[in-house]
Each structure stands twice: as C-alpha cells, then as structure tokens.
Amino acid sequence: MKLAGRGVISCLLTIAYTCLSPIQAAEPADELETLRNDVESLKAGQRAIRKDVESIKNLLQSQQRRRSPVRDVNTTLQVGADPYKGLADAKLTLIEFSDYQCPFCARHTRSVLPQLEKNYVDSGKLRYVLRDFPLDFHKQAAKAHEAAHCAGEQGKYWQMHAQLFANQKALHLERLPGHAKTAGLQDLAAFEDCLSSGKYAERIDASKAEGGKLGIRGTPSFAIGLTATDGSVKAKKIVRGAQPYAIFQKILDELLATDAGEQAPPSKEEKG
Numbered sequence: 001m002k003l004a005g006r007g008v009i010s011c012l013l014t015i016a017y018t019c020l021s022p023i024q025a026a027e028p029a030d031e032l033e034t035l036r037n038d039v040e041s042l043k044a045g046q047r048a049i050r051k052d053v054e055s056i057k058n059l060l061q062s063q064q065r066r067r068s069p070v071r072d073v074n075t076t077l078q079v080g081a082d083p084y085k086g087l088a089d090a091k092l093t094l095i096e097f098s099d100y101q102c103p104f105c106a107r108h109t110r111s112v113l114p115q116l117e118k119n120y121v122d123s124g125k126l127r128y129v130l131r132d133f134p135l136d137f138h139k140q141a142a143k144a145h146e147a148a149h150c151a152g153e154q155g156k157y158w159q160m161h162a163q164l165f166a167n168q169k170a171l172h173l174e175r176l177p178g179h180a181k182t183a184g185l186q187d188l189a190a191f192e193d194c195l196s197s198g199k200y201a202e203r204i205d206a207s208k209a210e211g212g213k214l215g216i217r218g219t220p221s222f223a224i225g226l227t228a229t230d231g232s233v234k235a236k237k238i239v240r241g242a243q244p245y246a247i248f249q250k251i252l253d254e255l256l257a258t259d260a261g262e263q264a265p266p267s268k269e270e271k272g
Contacts, residue, residue, distance in 0.1 A: 070239050078232050088227075092126045142204060145204050148161055156185050225237070
C-alpha cells in the first residue's frame with residue numbers, strides 16, 4: 001500500500017513537472033518581449049519630445065524675430081524741408097519719428113542723441129533728421145510739433161525742440177509761448193500768429209502718413225540709410241523704440257563700411 005502510494009505521488013509529480021516546465025520556460029521570452037516593447041515606447045516618447053522641443057524652439061525664434069527692434073527695409077524716403085542736424089552731404093542719414101509727449105522720445109533725446117551727435121553728426125558722417133509723429137492719444141503733442149516748426153521760422157527749431165522735451169507735462173496751448181520765449185524767440189507775436197494759423201498741421205499729418213507706410217506705429221522710431229545725391233535717403237534699417245546707443249552704433253558702423261550709395265553735394269548747413 002505504501003509502495004502504491006509512493007507510485008501515485010511519483011506519477012503526480014511527473015505530470016506536474018511536465019505541465020509546468022513549458023510555462024516556466026516561456027516566462028523569460030515573455031519578459032524579453034515586454035522589455036522590447038517598453039524600450040520601443042521610450043524611443044517613441046523621446047522622438048515625440050524631440051519634436052515638441054524643436055517646435056518650441058522654432059516658435060521662440062519666430063517670436064524673437066518679431067520682437068527684434070531692428071528690421072531690414074529697402075525704400076527711398078524724401079527729407080524735403082524737415083529740420084536736421086549735421087551736413088547735407090553726410091554719407092548716412094538717420095530720420096527720427098518723434099512725439100513731444102512721448103517719455104521714451106525724451107529719454108532718447110537726453111541719453112542717446114548726444115552720443116550720436118558727438119561721434120557721428122559732428123564728424124560729418126551723419127545727418128540727423130527730425131520727423132513729426134504725434135500719437136493720437138497724446139492730445140497736446142500735435143500742437144507742440146507745430147510750435148517747434150513755428151520756432152524754426154526764427155531759427156530756433158532745435159532750441160524749442162529741447163525746451164518742449166524738458167517740459168513734457170506743460171505742453172498745453174497756453175504754455176507754448178512761454179516755452180518759445182525761453183527758447184530765445186524774439187518775435188512772440190509772429191510765433192503766436194503762426195501757431196494759431198495751423199499752417200504746419202498738414203505737413204505733420206503727411207509725416208505721420210509716411211511713417212505709417214513704413215510700418216511705424218509707435219515712437220520713437222528711426223529710419224537709417226544712405227544719403228543720395230538729391231538729398232533723399234535710401235533707407236536700409238528701421239529701429240523701433242528707445243534703444244541703447246550700441247544698437248545705433250553697430251548699424252551706423254556697418255553702413256559706413258559699405259561702398260554703396262551716392263553722396264549728396266557738399267554742404268555744411270544745419271537746418272532748423
């Protein structure tokens with residue numbers, strides 16, 4: 001009986017071993033396949049991440065290009081009767097589109113313009129032109145621009161220019177004659193007649209319209225290019241905003257290094 005029992009147990013063990021062995025043998029293969037699938041999933045995830053990173057990089061680069069304060073242009077601008085500093089035959093011309101109520105314009109006038117005058121205007125390399133661009137929400141700006149031109153009739157444009165920027169919070173119409181007197185105008189009656197006539201309003205509107213065609217929406221903005229023989233400007237760069245002196249320096253030095261552009265006839269007049 002004991003022998004019979006032992007036989008039954010032995011048989012059962014044999015059957016169990018026979019049945020279980022294929023399962024146990026298959027386990028390593030299943031684990032390997034699972035591992036391969038996990039690796040492929042990780043690779044697919046990495047590829048997706050790389051793709052997303054590349055998309056983000058391209059988006060950031062695109063936004064950076066849009067935010068850049070400097071853009072290339074290739075257009076001709078007329079200067080005409082606009083007031084300027086420097087020589088008419090300077091190789092380069094910088095046109096500033098400005099607003100007398102704009103605090104950033106005042107900052108540029110105080111901090112950057114003196115450096116440009118010292119290093120480029122005074123040495124005859126640059127003609128610095130002022131173009132009117134009073135913004136609609138600056139209610140006193142347009143009349144202040146007219147006042148600057150009226151002062152220019154008595155040879156005091158740049159003095160009035162400085163006076164207006166020094167008193168940005170006092171540009172109401174009734175304050176302008178006082179600024180004109182401080183700027184050195186002798187005939188205040190003529191100044192007031194000029195101002196009340198609005199004779200420069202159309203010219204200021206035309207200046208704003210030309211700036212709009214260049215894509216200018218805010219102040220200060222600048223067009224920089226080569227001076228042609230007829231005094232016009234072959235604009236190459238537009239600079240947006242009150243940028244550091246170094247940005248203007250880089251552009252001006254690059255343009256001075258070129259051989260392109262025609263030179264205007266000799267002159268040493270400063271207009272305004």
